[in-house]
Each structure stands twice: as structure tokens, then as C-alpha cells.
Amino acid sequence: MTTGEKIAALRKEQGMSQEALGEKLSLSRQAVSKWEADQAVPTMDNLMELSKLFGVPVDTLLRPDAELMPKAED
Template sequence: MKLNENLISLRKDKRMSQQDLAEALNVSRQAVSRWEVGTAIPSMDNLLALSKLFGVPTDELMGADRGTDALESETVQGSGNIKGDSVLKVLLIILAAAVLAAAIVITYLNQKEVEPVEQNTVKFEELEEDEKISDSDAVKSGPIS
């Protein structure tokens, strides 16, 4: 049960009207009505006064009992895990995207490797006798075009 339902039930068990309860706590009848409707929550002082008046622990007054405590703690823990799982999934997606981007870049760079430039070199042994020049001729004439 929720706080507002507990208040109604406990008040009726004591055969009290909203006005009677309001007077016992020194609050307005409208305050009691808002608590019972669920549009407002009593202050901590009022919760303690309600607890004493009805003879129930504040946690029970707030709607917690042994059966729901375990369920609520699992729900809170579960919601924390869901958030943690969501963060983990986002991080894994980002990591996967980074790995994929790195693989694409590496593949692109490997394909773009420059093939050796063909050099305009001729082996000396393959030249005809009249095409051969000496070192001194090379210095005089400069590079062959």
C-alpha cells in the first residue's frame, strides 16, 4: 500500500474523520485531504506524529513492509543495472565504431601504397658499344635526357 492508502485505512480503523486527524496533528483538514489524495506528502515531523498516533513504524506508514522491501530493493537495483547496461552498450557501440573506422583507414592506406616508380635506368651490360660512355664523358655532358 502507498502512504495515502495507509493513512485512509489507519484513520478509518481509528474511526477518525479527516478533521479529527487534522486537529490531533495541529494541521488543516485540507492538508490531511491532500495527503490522502496523494497530491502532498506529510513533513517528517508529521510522519513521526502519524506513526505515534497510529502505532506503526514510519516505514510501514510510508507503504513498506517486509515483502515489498525486497521487491523495491530489487527494482531499484534493477533500474540501476538497466542504466549501467545502457551505458555499457553505448560504450561498446562507440568502441566498435572506432575499431571499424581504424580498419577502414588501414585498408585504405594499404591499398594506396605507391608502387615503385619505374626508373629510366638501363643496365650497362645491355648497352651497345657505341652507346656506352665513360665516367669522364658523363661528367662533361651532364645527365642523359
């Protein structure tokens, strides 16, 4: 799974639109769209914010062989 595919999957899991994710990161919807289409890669700062927002390690977002783990329920 590519970084863009993971971002899209995590965003959809949260029930969030590209526009809503962009707003949370102070970015445009187009920036999020480019990430998800693998036309651009988020900056390290944005990767860290995505990691916090989605509750996954940055490494999981970047490594193609890293599986997205379902979040544990409290």
C-alpha cells in the same frame, strides 16, 4: 499501498474523520485530504506523529511494499 492509502486506512480504523486527525496534528482537514489523495506527502515531523498516533513504524507508512499489520490486543 501508497502512503496516502495507509493514512486513510489507519484513520478509518480509528474511527476518525479527516478533520479530527488534522486537529490532533494541528493541521487543516485539507492537508490530511491531500495526503490521502497522494497529492502531498507529510513532513518528517508529521510522519513521526502519525507513527505514534497509529502505533506503526514510520517505515511502514512510507514503503509501498510494507504491509499494515493489525495492532496486537493487550
